[in-house]
Amino acid sequence: MPNEQSTASPEEAVVHVDTVSAAQASPDVAQPYRELGLKDDEYTRIREILGRRPTEAELAMYSVMWSEHCSYKSSKVHLSYFGKTTTDEMKSKMLAGIGENAGVVDIGDGWAVTFKVESHNHPSYVEPYQGAATGVGGIVRDILAMGARPVAVMDQLRFGPADAADTRRVLPGIVSGVGGYGNCLGLPNIGGEVVFDESYAGNPLVNAACIGVLRSEDMYTAHASGAGNKVILYGSRTGLDGIGGVSVLASDTFSGDGSAGAGSNARRKLPSVQVGDPFAEKVLIECTLEVFAADLVVGIQDLGGAGLSCATSELASAGDGGMHVWLDKVPLRATGMSPAEILSSESQERMCAVVTPDKVEAFLEVCRKWEVEADVIGEVTDTGRLVITFHDEVVVDVPPRTVAHEGPVYSRPVERPASQDVLEANTPDSLERPSTPEELRETILRMIASPNLCSRAWVTDQYDRYVRGNTVLAQPADSGVVRVSDDSNLGVSMATDCNGRYTALDPYHGAQLALAEAYRNVVTGGAAPTAVTNCLNFGSPEDPAVMWQFSEAVKGLADGCAQLGIPVTGGNVSFYNQTGTTAILPTPVVGVLGVIDDVRRRTIVGVGQEAGETLILLGETLDEFGGSEWANVVHNHLGGRPPAVNLDTERVLGEILIAGSRDGMISAAHDLSEGGLAQAVVEMCLTGETGARIVLPADLDPFVALFSESTARVVVAVPRSEELRFTEMCQARQFPMTRIGVVIPEEPVLDIQDVATLSLDELRTAWEGTLPALFA
Amino acid sequence: MARVEVDVVIKTEILDPQGKAILGALGRAGHSGVTEVRQGKHFELVVDDDISDADLEGIAEHFLANPVIETWTVRRVPESGL
Amino acid sequence: MARVEVDVVIKTEILDPQGKAILGALGRAGHSGVTEVRQGKHFELVVDDDISDADLEGIAEHFLANPVIETWTVRRVPESGL
């Protein structure tokens, strides 16, 4: 290809190659399996599987594929609960589920949607910009590999304290990395999270999500079937970047020194960092969609963590035979790469396709059009084995399933720590509460300016939300919504949420609270929740207390999904998120996908659309402050019970909001979550640039009314003309409802009767000033 | 006042997407005589005469380059260079 | 194969916000000995031995720099530099 660097011929440099016959001849050679993250018994098992010692290339493959990150060895036994709790009815719209690159659901009209969240936590701490950028790149390729056009991205970010020096180092880099990659790729960013908590200092979380759409008949999966079919590697060249990335950065051997190589070729000090090339990925996407459209591929797989090791073994084991790969055909960017290095490289922006022989030329032609380098590197066989040769010498000869799917499975010790009782007993009840109007006014301003509640605009303004022209809702909406195509009014919606403070107090219900909030955010925009994904960020699985949090969270999420009737279609687990031995708050990020039949009916957050609007609070407010943002901001307190979850109530609330938007009964809505009613009302006024007068319910303490974080609540703005119809609908469903005020277009103030009158300017200054002051 | 130039380049084993794209463009424009391009950063500093080499090294490492992915060279430029 | 380096810098009359930001950061970190920073680009090319100076100048002027806002210098690097 004209725009590539000259081929670095492997013959130029002397490459030490460990072959299968050498392995047979030297069974007792000591191998550095421990440095590669393998335990003694795991290494013994590899020897049993092969009946000999592994070659260096095989060792590199097994070690990376058997890492926690790729094999889910500590989580598998728990994740199986998702399968057990998914009924046939829940599965009815699922075209692909757990186990595929990403879940796929049918959304009607012949359209399907695929979506997934993935973590890139450790790489982003080491190199914030590139770590975050390649996190976005990786999840987008996952979605592409399902045969879908990626149409939107989201990012879930968690940092140490907002004013910590290290946060100032990592946050701007991570945000510009997410933006730099996503913007250049042409994918609108339609939502996400930014959360600050002490526990993430030294271990920020960078999760990235992508949504793709496809015609349901066009779904692809990663499988290599049909002996004689060709395996084509296309995209960027394979280089030395990111070697050891998975085993060093994303698994239990994380050391941050970037010194690990692969096999006995750890001779070079290789950086474990990958540099993203979003331009190459954009071209790769268009090229891939063109080969899909021309029906040129049988199966496809993205190259992510574990590079070719993962792609070849997964393709081969999902197919019906075996595979032969000629590793010397892989286009390289560096000289003298060993087979182990080529297999382990995590060079970005690469894909692997299985193509019937008669279509190879047409496939390569599309690649030439897009100036994407492509080479046939292998062939599907009927041997049942994955055989990899390097200049005619066999360097790998393994049963592919043993690499990709039959890795070790651990039932790690699980134990509820005694400290959990202490945490629960330390309730917020004795915390001093504001009571006078002055104190309440002060608290409102302090809360809306606090790092977890203030405007995210400083972050989201760095993301393109308009590109592709189909974005119907994006920040500061509760959920993002994109139209599936130009000539349709069908839309998909997505929201992701997690409150790690709630999950710390009660992992089972904390995970359900995350689910409830994401569900509520989706229905608030007017969409019907359809499916769930997750990204489970936890500490070390070797800590029984962490495993307890993990198992509880999985159970809570699965039970919650069963109760709501929406399936978990996939997810991601990230362990070892800790600084020293202190784990992060358990952070099971839950993503809910929704469908909206007519995007023109979506509900916005800002009030003031209609001449007269009544504000109605749906749901019940209790005195619930355990894990609340108020306890955090004002008292730096975490203890007690999180707010109660009631998923049946959430479901009815959802029905009301969906019907309200569909039938044009509501002109704006915003759900209540962290910061409670005060936060929601302030955001509705500021977003709509319109004032409101609020009368708090007489039977409630004003402090509780304003700041409680009781769930299943939403504020809706109802046009005067619709008020009766709307309230009758709520009454028919016996849903608690309180008229709390009106919109006052004539006056730019938020007037909370008997508490405070705040000008919108003053509120805006408080809400918008925080992040720019910290990070600009 | 002295002048210092610092060149920062991406480590050779790490992908340089910009260099790759420029090479492609040169090829299309018929400049086939160029076989490799890497793009880095070039800084020109004006510094006090008494600044030490160690100081300059520290500035390059901590402010001008990202040691995780880049290497750098520091060069004092003779006055006439101004 | 020969090696060539091209440095491209923003014309002095044009604002260089990157240089300014670095200068600010250096000041806050106590590196008061630096009084000016300008950031430009540094290119390292591998070229055929027979490439002419005029060719190189053309590549710099028409590709690597934008003469509206930038100036450049081309420098052949002795082989030992590789």
Added chain:
Amino acid sequence: MTDASNSQASNGQAPNSDTNLTGARIGVITFPGTLDDVDAARAVRYAGAEAVALWHADDDLQGVDAVVVPGGFSYGDYLRAGAISARTTVMGAVVEAAKGGLPVLGICNGFQVLTESGLLPGALMRNEHLRFICRDQWLRVENNTTVWTTRYEPGAEILVPLKNAEGRYVADASVIDELEAEGRVIFRYVGAEGDHNPNGSLGDIAGISSADGRIVGLMPHPEHAIDALTGPTDDGLGIFLSVIDSLLKV
């Protein structure tokens, strides 16, 4: 405001793909890495013309009546935004045709391509605050006599998305003076004092034109403001309607 607001697009209907009401054919160029070509083509169709896809490697403009060079990150914005695209085959053809009076609009990355290819003076540099910025931006239409702006009232203020990392317009003082004197500053950033200029552009310049007003480049994105469902307003449609008007007059 634009008098485009009563157009067929503003009723929130899903766009109708191939309504060529006017017979006008407007080319939309795609370079590798172009992103907003789909949006530009949609805007052309909303305005009632046919959008003709032009590929970077083509030297044939297929007889189009006008060309839009859309936004995005062509060639990744590597080297300099627009630099590599300006040297492609299709741009050679556009430069040639522009000499003969073909109307050309460059949006964002397209504006950068037009300055890099010498069709418009000056250059677009890294934003002063060094960040990518995406926001809804007020612009004042300073000149409604170019082929791309006749649908606007003189001095109209329009709200359209802006999104760029390298949108700071710079040029020699003499060039700026000339642009101002000749009324070739077509769009200017306006809004709250202190916050109106999103990137540090000289003279708050958001868009300029060639001397004959047939070539216009601007950083903000009118093609993202053609329907209040997916953009802040439909204020951007006037640009596409304007050029179609001028084509119909001939």
